[in-house]
Amino acid sequence: MVDRNGCGHDRPVLTGSPRSPPPSFVEQANVSDPGIYDEFEENWPECWERAADLLSWRKPYETVLDDENAPSYQWFPDGTLNAAENCVDRHLESGRKTHTAIRWEGKHGERKTYTYRDLYVAINEFAAALRDLGVEEDDVVTIYLPMIPELPIAMLSCARIGAPHNVVFAGLSADALATRMDAADSEFLVTCDGYYRRGDAFNQKSKADNARLKLEQDVSTVVVDRLGDDLPHVLGDDEYDYHELRETFAGETIDPVPREAEDMLFLMYTSGTTGEPKGVVHTTGGYLSHAAWTSHAVLDVKPEDTYWCAADIGWITGHTYIVYGPLALGTTTVMYEGTPDYPDRDRLWEIVDRNAVDIFYTAPTAIRAFMKWGSEYPAGHDLSSLRLLGTVGEPISPRPWNWYYEHIGNEECPIVDTWWQTETGAVTVSTLPGVSEMKPGAAGPGLPGMDVRVVDSTGTEVDSGDSGYLTIARPWPGMARTLYDGDKRFQAEYWDRFSDPDTDDWRYFSGDTARIDEDGYITVLGRIDDVINVSGRRLSTTEIESAITGVAGVAEAAVVGRSSETNGTDVYAYVSTEGGYDDDAAVREAIIDSIETAIGPIARPTEILFTPELPKTRSGKIMRRLLEDVANGHELGDTSALRNPEIVGEIQAEIGEE
Ligand code: WT7
Numbered sequence: 001m002v003d004r005n006g007c008g009h010d011r012p013v014l015t016g017s018p019r020s021p022p023p024s025f026v027e028q029a030n031v032s033d034p035g036i037y038d039e040f041e042e043n044w045p046e047c048w049e050r051a052a053d054l055l056s057w058r059k060p061y062e063t064v065l066d067d068e069n070a071p072s073y074q075w076f077p078d079g080t081l082n083a084a085e086n087c088v089d090r091h092l093e094s095g096r097k098t099h100t101a102i103r104w105e106g107k108h109g110e111r112k113t114y115t116y117r118d119l120y121v122a123i124n125e126f127a128a129a130l131r132d133l134g135v136e137e138d139d140v141v142t143i144y145l146p147m148i149p150e151l152p153i154a155m156l157s158c159a160r161i162g163a164p165h166n167v168v169f170a171g172l173s174a175d176a177l178a179t180r181m182d183a184a185d186s187e188f189l190v191t192c193d194g195y196y197r198r199g200d201a202f203n204q205k206s207k208a209d210n211a212r213l214k215l216e217q218d219v220s221t222v223v224v225d226r227l228g229d230d231l232p233h234v235l236g237d238d239e240y241d242y243h244e245l246r247e248t249f250a251g252e253t254i255d256p257v258p259r260e261a262e263d264m265l266f267l268m269y270t271s272g273t274t275g276e277p278k279g280v281v282h283t284t285g286g287y288l289s290h291a292a293w294t295s296h297a298v299l300d301v302k303p304e305d306t307y308w309c310a311a312d313i314g315w316i317t318g319h320t321y322i323v324y325g326p327l328a329l330g331t332t333t334v335m336y337e338g339t340p341d342y343p344d345r346d347r348l349w350e351i352v353d354r355n356a357v358d359i360f361y362t363a364p365t366a367i368r369a370f371m372k373w374g375s376e377y378p379a380g381h382d383l384s385s386l387r388l389l390g391t392v393g394e395p396i397s398p399r400p401w402n403w404y405y406e407h408i409g410n411e412e413c414p415i416v417d418t419w420w421q422t423e424t425g426a427v428t429v430s431t432l433p434g435v436s437e438m439k440p441g442a443a444g445p446g447l448p449g450m451d452v453r454v455v456d457s458t459g460t461e462v463d464s465g466d467s468g469y470l471t472i473a474r475p476w477p478g479m480a481r482t483l484y485d486g487d488k489r490f491q492a493e494y495w496d497r498f499s500d501p502d503t504d505d506w507r508y509f510s511g512d513t514a515r516i517d518e519d520g521y522i523t524v525l526g527r528i529d530d531v532i533n534v535s536g537r538r539l540s541t542t543e544i545e546s547a548i549t550g551v552a553g554v555a556e557a558a559v560v561g562r563s564s565e566t567n568g569t570d571v572y573a574y575v576s577t578e579g580g581y582d583d584d585a586a587v588r589e590a591i592i593d594s595i596e597t598a599i600g601p602i603a604r605p606t607e608i609l610f611t612p613e614l615p616k617t618r619s620g621k622i623m624r625r626l627l628e629d630v631a632n633g634h635e636l637g638d639t640s641a642l643r644n645p646e647i648v649g650e651i652q653a654e655i656g657e658e
Helices: 023-028 036-042 046-052 083-093 116-132 150-160 174-183 205-214 242-248 285-297 316-328 347-355 364-373 398-408 487-494 541-549 585-598 624-631 646-657
Strands: 100-105 111-115 141-143 165-167 188-192 194-197 200-203 220-224 239-241 264-270 278-283 306-309 332-336 359-362 388-392 415-418 452-455 467-472 508-516 522-527 531-534 537-540 554-564 568-577 607-610
Touching (some): 083 285, 111 116, 116 242, 150 165, 150 188, 200 205, 205 220, 278 285, 364 568, 388 398, 522 531, 531 554, 541 554, 568 585, 624 646
Antiparallel strands (some): 194 200, 452 467, 508 522, 531 537
């Protein structure tokens, strides 16, 4: 039934033995009443007021959902609020101004603590500076920063003045930055001189400079001096030093601009079916409500907690669960710079131990690495402060799940396996840790109020135990409202496939395939589009292919995912050159270079296989699915329909020789 079984390899479809949450957890959980599912069901969509009521509204909303223009739904449309006020100011008013908002752990052991009061001062001053640079409400500000405190500060400063931010992951290339700034018509950029990567000072500003050269619009740029004397830089025209601006505007305050609930809070580019990245639009009221609600109900965040989502703010996980969700709830959010194995493989456990972290949220790819490194690293630290563990980004199979449960959670912490996407804004499928049984290998049922359905190609729900397409048959507050390029593409990408506009029956299609069990628990199998998930990062194979075919001498390329023990999926590239079969070191190097230039090092293939030609159908379509099977060593089906079936054997022989 499915177009493809994920990345071509068999995902674990078996789940481990179910486990119940420990009674001590249930007792203190934010949500522990199993009746919550019925409550949401019976009272839909008003049930979502529970999420919106976690926020402070300037003007209270009266309407919960307006579905007049479905699938461009509007949530709490007549209310107004400001996201920065919700994440910062209101916590000062509640008498918690000296409470720690952000605890930052730098790459070289530097530490910084921002109280809510410190954060308030910082975002007011920087908001004043942005205004002075000419940023007006609704201007898109691009932020290209690594994991330093100035990143969330810049985001919240934008939110304060109603300027949507467009954060671009710091590891992406100059070209990728330029594409995103161009697509978003962004005339403002916040970046830094550089940052430390693998111990070296890495120049970020030169990437930003190169991106600016490619843009038609003039760009005002703010540069954060992260490296000081380790990487001297000069400021050119229209470039401003972050710290000098802060000094110039020291002590300034800026009233938070009341935004309509449906006003854009931010834009986030993600990979899609075509090579063109999609600018996903998130709103102020619905997104923030959903972020706060899931932080409360799924991650069990309480204001007195020290909460750590070890992701990068450059992707949606960090937006929702390092910045907006936890700060809306007034908790302490930890952010760390660097990698889990520097200075040693116990870095994360040392941070958990020293900060007495209560809640820890990471990706399966990290858990698989911890497992490989060995349990002695966590065992050397006191992890008893932990109460809840989470995972996100890819499927987690029962073995790493159990390892996480045992060696990090000491069999005392529930694990939430949270399925969601850039487009869903916040968690949509997961167990509720204080309510549900956990099944290792299955994310869980849809959250209360979500109508998640696994369907066949006609849109009919499959029987339990079967697999199909993962769809959502009802709107939810955190959902993307549109794509920056317009509603048409939004509708085509997510809605057309399973909706029936004539009967006003709207179904969101996630692009994922999944299996559903008798309890409605969902195991994600993979994607059906040209997206691969490498270490929890979403990459477009089409985008990588076009970087390869841009290299002189390359005739054709096909990029597929190959199952990998550590990364989940690796990038595997088949290339044919103009000279026919030719494993040329210079071309190989140029290909890697081109990919790093177009996208960034995260898209670097682990394997580049040169082949005289690529297998094609009679109509000339490259058989990527077959190549995926070959890369994964799977048995191949009938290849007689190919125009050039002999090539498959040649490729297999080539792989066999490696
Ligand atoms: C894709 C979304 C939003 C989180 C970070 C990734 C995969 C996400 C899970 C999970 C299995 C998962 C899906 C999804 N995915 N979480 N718990 N189990 N697969 O956001 O970059 O937009 O990628 O990540 O394939 O469609 P993203």
